[in-house]
Amino acid sequence: MNKIGLYIHIPFCKSKCPYCDFYSLRTGEADCESYASAVKSSLQSWAERTDKKADTLYLGGGTPSLLGGEKISRIVLAAKESFDCDGEITVECNPSCVDGDFFKKIAAAGVNRVSLGMQSAVDSERKKLGRIADVKAVEQAINKAHLAGIENISLDLMIGIPEQNEKSLAQSLEFCASSGATHISAYILKLEEGTWFYNNAQKLNLPDEDLTADLYLQMVGFLEERGFSQYEISNFAKPGYESKHNLKYWNCEEYLGIGPAAHSFLDGKRFYYPRDIKAFEKGDEPIFDCDGGDLQEYIMLRLRLSDGLIFSEAKKRFDDFSKEEYIKKALLFERAGLVKTDENSISLTAQGFLLSNGIIEKIIY
Numbered sequence: 001m002n003k004i005g006l007y008i009h010i011p012f013c014k015s016k017c018p019y020c021d022f023y024s025l026r027t028g029e030a031d032c033e034s035y036a037s038a039v040k041s042s043l044q045s046w047a048e049r050t051d052k053k054a055d056t057l058y059l060g061g062g063t064p065s066l067l068g069g070e071k072i073s074r075i076v077l078a079a080k081e082s083f084d085c086d087g088e089i090t091v092e093c094n095p096s097c098v099d100g101d102f103f104k105k106i107a108a109a110g111v112n113r114v115s116l117g118m119q120s121a122v123d124s125e126r127k128k129l130g131r132i133a134d135v136k137a138v139e140q141a142i143n144k145a146h147l148a149g150i151e152n153i154s155l156d157l158m159i160g161i162p163e164q165n166e167k168s169l170a171q172s173l174e175f176c177a178s179s180g181a182t183h184i185s186a187y188i189l190k191l192e193e194g195t196w197f198y199n200n201a202q203k204l205n206l207p208d209e210d211l212t213a214d215l216y217l218q219m220v221g222f223l224e225e226r227g228f229s230q231y232e233i234s235n236f237a238k239p240g241y242e243s244k245h246n247l248k249y250w251n252c253e254e255y256l257g258i259g260p261a262a263h264s265f266l267d268g269k270r271f272y273y274p275r276d277i278k279a280f281e282k283g284d285e286p287i288f289d290c291d292g293g294d295l296q297e298y299i300m301l302r303l304r305l306s307d308g309l310i311f312s313e314a315k316k317r318f319d320d321f322s323k324e325e326y327i328k329k330a331l332l333f334e335r336a337g338l339v340k341t342d343e344n345s346i347s348l349t350a351q352g353f354l355l356s357n358g359i360i361e362k363i364i365y
């Protein structure tokens with residue numbers, strides 16, 4: 001039986017970043033201790049309902065590191081106990097709230113991968129994004145994680161942020177490449193409705209669409225040159241350091257999400273917990289979203305990956321899959337340099353990734 005991915009949402013942040021619409025509460029507004037207990041109970045209850053085991057665990061947020069080394073370790077150990085989880089174990093950390101002791105504790109519990117919310121290595125840009133710590137703190141966090149024996153480090157980077165230009169992005173990229181990181185997740189800023197950025201977009205001095213596209217391509221070229229292969233629209237890794245957990249999402253494999261706002265795909269069903277910590281702590285059931293995992297969804301997710309849609313794998317999974325109709329549609333984009341096709345696969349180029357939503361929709365439907 002294939003093992004699932006386990007995601008645990010930690011919905012606490014010190015303060016709200018002005019561009020973020022993830023579900024999180026300010027630490028002062030919540031009881032982290034009772035939340036950690038609720039997560040443990042939920043893990044136990046899910047383990048009783050399914051015989052599936054997990055080989056990846058991802059603690060995301062929010063800011064999981066705000067819980068401190070002890071609570072994180074308790075949650076990780078509970079997940080290992082309930083789901084035999086022994087593979088890649090990642091914790092998202094904010095450089096402003098981690099020290100050597102934190103990393104030692106979580107490493108002892110089995111955490112072997114850390115994702116650091118850097119966003120930019122330029123302090124003036126970091127400030128605009130509401131990041132509390134300066135880039136020195138990011139550097140120190142990496143060193144401390146290394147000293148604790150965690151060598152698999154992912155850095156978050158953002159493209160298209162206020163006042164960013166080729167020069168400032170080059171500075172961030174140089175930092176990424178020389179920092180000892182093994183993985184970079186680089187997302188283009190999206191203005192999410194209801195956020196401060198969304199309501200004040202005119203004041204932000206954001207790069208326009210053309211410049212943002214140039215910045216994305218600059219990043220792809222630079223990271224490839226420095227040994228980080230692009231394996232997904234927004235993700236780059238040194239060989240062997242691709243995120244095993246996130247690959248489950250793009251391979252349309254099963255995962256279980258625990259905590260408010262966490263989504264799951266299990267036994268062909270997609271479901272989620274509402275953005276309500278109280279309901280989760282009370283033990284309310286998640287809400288059914290839709291059936292999942294059909295051919296269209298599989299193709300849509302696979303085309304996010306640099307390897308793209310591999311025909312032999314699609315055929316193994318879907319008996320009635322036939323490549324011809326997809327090749328025919330993909331060829332229309334190949335002429336424009338947005339898609340590559342051969343007898344084995346269809347994949348998007350870096351230029352194509354910039355227009356991925358529209359292209360993928362046209363190939364599928």
Ligand code: SF4
Binds near residue numbers: 062
């Ligand atoms: S970006 Fe991260 S740290 Fe900032 S509010 Fe959102 S979840 Fe919290």
